[in-house]
Amino acid sequence: MQKPAKTKAPINHIIAHRWSPRAFSNKAIEEDKINALLEAARWSSSAFNEQPWRFIIGKKEEETWKKILTTLVEWNQQWAKTAPLLVLNIAKLNFTHNNKPNDVAEYDLGQAVATMALEAVHQGLFGHQMTGFDGKKAAELFNIPEGYKAVSVTAFGYYGNPDDIPADIAKQEINERSRNELKEMVFSTTFGK
């Protein structure tokens, strides 16, 4: 299932074709594709090249996968359980070189996770990020130390069958993708104009 963005200017294929499905196929993701996802994130940019991202990856039927799933809010669990790969995305909050707060740690984590989601499209996969999860529970389950923060979870997989997820959730799969107009987010003289 493809849901290419109705863009007003031609843009790169993997950017236009990225979307966030909820019905994933049971098919496992090949190891070389998982490596490509992680490698793409690794080469993302960050302030002072700090690379303030950490990932805990769980493959279906592994204990880690189950633990990540239990951190999700109930509504997300209903569909995310179809995904063969769950990744917990963690920010390192202080700079390594001076231990001072890194104000863009989460911003840079967002860059890495976005890059991973785009690489997924390149690999014929899809990713769906969630913020509806219990970060405190994740910290306990995975012994995440002070100075690190679990920010989001991404479900990855091949596209599946909407019939495999609850009907009310499956309905959202066919909604058209929408975004605000550029004039609402792009200004050229002062804020808002």
Next chain:
Amino acid sequence: MQKPAKTKAPINHIIAHRWSPRAFSNKAIEEDKINALLEAARWSSSAFNEQPWRFIIGKKEEETWKKILTTLVEWNQQWAKTAPLLVLNIAKLNFTHNNKPNDVAEYDLGQAVATMALEAVHQGLFGHQMTGFDGKKAAELFNIPEGYKAVSVTAFGYYGNPDDIPADIAKQEINERSRNELKEMVFSTTFGK
């Protein structure tokens, strides 16, 4: 000048070829390419599809470009002044639907800016993000209201001539790109392992 990442797995071209140069060409960026950059950011993903990103864009010789340049720390000004396009990246800190704090506003801004930087590669351009700038001054110069935060500035352009920037900065252009090993950022059972 190309500096493809020495990746350990094949990844998408625009991800592997993105890097952050400091010597930009004087050549202006075509309008359709600027639109493509913005359109790519627009279709980025965000929590609740909030799209908490705002961009103030300044083209060289425009007042906005000069104002953005003056917010940069001196060291960044020395090279960023070669860039034909400067973009101030701003996060909307509260959700629109309920006015509550959006904990992932900056994370989602990071996603949009990363996507814009990748589209730049697709367009034959490069982007270089900076956090070395005065956000308070930017807020004053552009009347950025409460509830919004200027997080970073991106310089965009075609690649230029390292001789056009100070020699000590130009030296950094030829450094090999480096990243930590995956084992330092990817775990599979518990944090750190």
